[in-house]
Amino acid sequence: AQTVTQSQPEMSVQEAETVTLSCTYDTSESDYYLFWYKQPPSRQMILVIRQEAYKQQNATENRFSVNFQKAAKSFSLKISDSQLGDAAMYFCAYREDSNYQLIWGAGTKLIIKP
Amino acid sequence: NAGVTQTPKFRILKIGQSMTLQCTQDMNHNYMYWYRQDPGMGLKLIYYSVGAGITDKGEVPNGYNVSRSTTEDFPLRLELAAPSQTSVYFCASSDGYNSPLHFGNGTRLTVT
Numbered sequence: 534a535q536t537v538t539q540s541q542p543e544m545s546v547q548e549a550e551t552v553t554l555s556c557t558y559d560t561s562e563s564d565y566y567l568f569w570y571k572q573p574p575s576r577q578m579i580l581v582i583r584q585e586a587y588k589q590q591n592a593t594e595n596r597f598s599v600n601f602q603k604a605a606k607s608f609s610l611k612i613s614d615s616q617l618g619d620a621a622m623y624f625c626a627y628r629e630d631s632n633y634q635l636i637w638g639a640g641t642k643l644i645i646k647p
Numbered sequence: 648n649a650g651v652t653q654t655p656k657f658r659i660l661k662i663g664q665s666m667t668l669q670c671t672q673d674m675n676h677n678y679m680y681w682y683r684q685d686p687g688m689g690l691k692l693i694y695y696s697v698g699a700g701i702t703d704k705g706e707v708p709n710g711y712n713v714s715r716s717t718t719e720d721f722p723l724r725l726e727l728a729a730p731s732q733t734s735v736y737f738c739a740s741s742d743g744y745n746s747p748l749h750f751g752n753g754t755r756l757t758v759t
């Protein structure tokens with residue numbers, strides 16, 4: 534069965550610095566999607582970034598970028614120039630190409646120090 | 648544009664009581680989902696729907712029921728509440744199975 538592992542329950546970073554959140558997954562599939570979602574204290578899940586497994590180029594959205602290593606089954610999120618508003622829980626999620634179900638990691642709590 | 652709206656925001660139930668969690672979306676999305684989030688865990692899919700009149704079980708459907716009579720609404724029913732159903736429940740929608748999910752703000756349910 535597919536699993537998603539986030540090994541860092543909590544991370545902290547100084548405002549304006551860069552932080553990387555780790556995610557590994559286990560699958561035997563070749564076609565799938567990977568996601569990072571942000572959950573601020575308001576509780577609402579917000580999509581941060583998405584990566585298609587067939588794309589070799591790493592996805593980027595403004596200050597957020599990923600390091601997708603397909604062979605290593607690793608999907609880390611890099612946040613540059615951290616801002617106070619980035620403080621939240623971050624969840625990594627996986628979905629097979631032909632399946633509706635998202636498999637979620639347990640989350641990483643990101644603390645931004647002013 | 649409200650997006651996905653869930654009610655109530657909070658609820659306390661006694662063991663054995665029933666309730667319906669409401670979810671409505673105004674984006675004309677065909678796909679809707681119910682997830683639960685337990686402390687320290689990721690989300691788990693309870694039920695999903697690919698359109699009005701069509702529903703299917705997810706990973707953890709036991710103890711829940713759903714219906715989808717309209718595109719906009721996807722209520723989740725708990726018939727006999729149990730302490731194991733204490734959780735935060737999220738409704739989400741998308742305009743295709745390959746499209747990003749839009750989430751509601753969640754319902755925190757406590758069963759005592």
